[in-house]
Amino acid sequence: MSQTRRDFLLNSAAVGLGGMIGLSPLQKGFGSPFFGLSSLTARRKNVLFIALDDLRPELGCYGHPMVQSPYIDALAKKGILFERTYCQQAVCGPSRASLLTGRRPDTTRIYDLKTHIRTTMPDVVTLQQHFKNNGYFSEGIGKLFHIQLEDEASYSVPHRYGTGSLYALEENKKLLEGGGKEFPNEGNNAERIGPVIRYSNATECADVPDDVYVDGTVATMAIASLRRLAPKAKAEKEKQPFFLGVGFVKPHLPFCAPKKYWDLYDRKKIQMPYPHKPKNAPDIAFTNWPELRNYSDIPDVGPCDEARTRQLIHGYYACVSFVDAQVGKVLAELDRLDLRKDTIIVLWGDNGWKLGEYSMWSKHTNFELDTHIPMIVSDPDLPKGIRTNALTELVDIFPALCELCGLPLPDGLEGTSFVPLMNKAAQPWKKAAFSQYPRPQNIMGYSIRTDQYRYTEWQDRKTGEVKEKELYDLKNDPLCKESIVFKPENKELVGKLHEMMKAGWIKAKP
Numbered sequence: 253m254s255q256t257r258r259d260f261l262l263n264s265a266a267v268g269l270g271g272m273i274g275l276s277p278l279q280k281g282f283g284s285p286f287f288g289l290s291s292l293t294a295r296r297k298n299v300l301f302i303a304l305d306d307l308r309p310e311l312g313c314y315g316h317p318m319v320q321s322p323y324i325d326a327l328a329k330k331g332i333l334f335e336r337t338y339c340q341q342a343v344c345g346p347s348r349a350s351l352l353t354g355r356r357p358d359t360t361r362i363y364d365l366k367t368h369i370r371t372t373m374p375d376v377v378t379l380q381q382h383f384k385n386n387g388y389f390s391e392g393i394g395k396l397f398h399i400q401l402e403d404e405a406s407y408s409v410p411h412r413y414g415t416g417s418l419y420a421l422e423e424n425k426k427l428l429e430g431g432g433k434e435f436p437n438e439g440n441n442a443e444r445i446g447p448v449i450r451y452s453n454a455t456e457c458a459d460v461p462d463d464v465y466v467d468g469t470v471a472t473m474a475i476a477s478l479r480r481l482a483p484k485a486k487a488e489k490e491k492q493p494f495f496l497g498v499g500f501v502k503p504h505l506p507f508c509a510p511k512k513y514w515d516l517y518d519r520k521k522i523q524m525p526y527p528h529k530p531k532n533a534p535d536i537a538f539t540n541w542p543e544l545r546n547y548s549d550i551p552d553v554g555p556c557d558e559a560r561t562r563q564l565i566h567g568y569y570a571c572v573s574f575v576d577a578q579v580g581k582v583l584a585e586l587d588r589l590d591l592r593k594d595t596i597i598v599l600w601g602d603n604g605w606k607l608g609e610y611s612m613w614s615k616h617t618n619f620e621l622d623t624h625i626p627m628i629v630s631d632p633d634l635p636k637g638i639r640t641n642a643l644t645e646l647v648d649i650f651p652a653l654c655e656l657c658g659l660p661l662p663d664g665l666e667g668t669s670f671v672p673l674m675n676k677a678a679q680p681w682k683k684a685a686f687s688q689y690p691r692p693q694n695i696m697g698y699s700i701r702t703d704q705y706r707y708t709e710w711q712d713r714k715t716g717e718v719k720e721k722e723l724y725d726l727k728n729d730p731l732c733k734e735s736i737v738f739k740p741e742n743k744e745l746v747g748k749l750h751e752m753m754k755a756g757w758i759k760a761k762p
Contacts, residue, residue: 307601323580331630354650394499507567
């Protein structure tokens with residue numbers, strides 16, 4: 253067992269035993285459950301919990317010059333935008349299992365898209381379940397856990413998926429019904445990362461209404477749920493707040509969106525990505541991006557040419573604008589029902605995504621592009637329109653929502669409530685954010701993001717032996733074009749980062 257794995261288990265046990273090291277006043281149990289917050293701030297507000305799939309932090313509110321996301325941008329003006337939030341594993345199943353249990357992947361033991369949370373942690377209390385157990389009405393629509401791995405114990409009523417189509421055009425639907433596409437598995441892809449996508453195209457531009465696609469129906473279902481939940485949430489007697497999870501699947505592949513969202517962008521003006529692999533990075537850091545190669549119009553080997561690259565990025569941007577519009581519909585209904593003043597809104601992405609950078613696509617690595625995600629939180633009782641560049645993690649959402657709603661913390665959470673940042677965005681905070689990604693041959697890549705650096709070690713999971721390592725200077729090399737881990741002048745720095753990684757997440761707390 254690696255030292256990092258032992259640290260995770262020991263830290264989890266310490267929290268479960270009521271350990272005090274590095275815990276917030278709320279976690280330590282000092283006084284009332286509202287310690288550090290007014291009773292108004294910690295009142296039992298509704299929670300609208302919005303999940304987006306494969307969304308990297310490229311939105312108007314994050315400063316992207318081309319992406320049009322007016323509704324998410326408007327949400328950011330009514331809350332706090334977290335500029336540097338990181339997932340714990342850059343693929344949807346493990347990332348969501350980590351967030352929704354408040355535990356890191358080495359505790360959940362979920363590293364793939366097949367394992368259900370109740371298989372590895374049968375008695376764990378999930379985020380939604382914790383709110384349900386504390387008097388909330390819990391409902392889930394769309395993709396919250398991974399597809400087909402939903403947890404019915406988390407909800408007051410059966411979970412529902414969207415009912416729209418993956419494709420709208422008949423030619424793509426016919427291709428979808430064909431056989432699976434095979435391509436050579438190379439290197440780190442000797443084990444498939446996920447299920448094979450059926451033989452069809454990676455993009456689709458169809459002149460159809462929004463609700464032809466899945467996310468359009470998810471928005472419609474969420475609006476209907478808000479209308480049904482509003483009377484109880486607003487009642488003076490027998491009032492019941494709600495926790496409504498709404499999981500959209502875009503901008504996940506395939507990049508299918510109504511034509512009006514494609515029309516927002518001029519493909520010729522799309523900037524081409526940096527095409528070269530980071531210098532001195534080990535082979536194990538990369539993948540052959542099988543998730544995209546599964547599609548019929550993508551080459552089996554080698555890079556995408558410029559025309560295909562522009563088409564894919566165009567499709568991704570169209571899907572971002574499409575899902576932004578669906579978010580806008582749900583938020584508009586929240587306002588129409590006069591629920592915003594009593595509702596916390598959390599919007600988050602499950603992992604980042606490479607858009608041709610390093611001549612690669614998709615996620616499945618420890619690179620900054622894959623682990624960096626957007627997160628926006630709006631609480632009606634806290635400051636609005638602020639930003640923080642403090643290091644935060646998806647695993648922090650569970651304790652933060654408990655604190656904002658005045659709920660007790662369950663034992664074993666491995667994140668840090670970011671509520672202090674919502675009151676004072678600039679203050680000393682976490683020293684590092686922690687991510688990881690497995691590879692075949694029992695290798696785990698552990699990665700930490702500090703204020704300036706990303707340091708990664710590829711370890712033997714049985715012995716802890718470090719097989720490869722990487723170091724990137726995000727301040728001076730934001731695209732991570734070169735690993736500087738073996739430069740003599742960085743020897744002391746590498747040693748310090750190695751020790752920080754060994755110390756684990758609990759030592760990195762503020």
